[in-house]
Amino acid sequence: MHVVDHLKGNPNEEKRNVLVESARLARGNIQDLAELKVSEFDAIIFPGGFGVAKNLCSWAVEGKNCTVNGLVKSTLEAFHSAKKPIGLCCISPVLAAKVFPGCEVTVGHNKNIDGRFPDAETASAIEELGCKHICKDVSEAHVDSTNRIVTTCAFMCKAPLHEIFDGVGVMVAEVLKLV
Structure with missing residues (x-):
């Protein structure tokens, strides 16, 4: 964008x-996402950041009314159909909220506790999409066992880098448990 x-x-x-x-x-x-073969991978993990909110979908400008890039959507659907785990951190859980109605994800908390969660309204937007937002701290991850989706808030929380790193590590470990 x-x-x-x-x-x-x-x-x-x-x-x-x-x-x-x-x-x-x-x-x-x-490699280009168009060349990805789901059969060659055990899981997929999407980092977050502005790249997700502006390039992989239009969340940055359209919020819950966003569209998800066609290749990103079909990739997520392919991993989901193959029952392979999907890891999402930071803002990227909104991709799951758009592609998999009814799934459970976290982007941290739904209230700006002590100024640590300045984007807390994202949680309510996720719920408006028909998904369940699970409040988690930065060092935690949430596992939606039904959909095999693992999420953590990462930089959606204003926290020391080592705490964000720990939370991403928990997400990765939980994804690997599902492989």
Whole structure:
């Protein structure tokens, strides 16, 4: 959608390619999502961040009325149909809320407790989509056993980096238990 200068906190006019940026962050070895073969993987994990809210879906501008990128949606549906676990952190649980009505996810808390959850209204938007939001702290993950979806709030909580890291680690460990 647009590139944010995180030093200043403002969008800028720079344009970036999602695949090029993915390769930069991963140090190279990536492939287009269109080439993914579910049969070659045991699970899938989506990180969160602005990339999810602006490029993988339109949550950043349309909230609960967003659309999910077609390839992202079909990938999630394929893993779900194959009964393979799906891990989602930060804002990416909204992808599950849009694609799997009735699922259970967490993006932290539904109230801005001590200023730690400034995006707490996301929880109510998830519930308005017909899903169940489970309140969890940053160091925890929620497992929706029925749908094989594991979520954690990560940067949806203003917390020290080590606490966010721990929560993501719990999510990954819970995904691996489902493999």
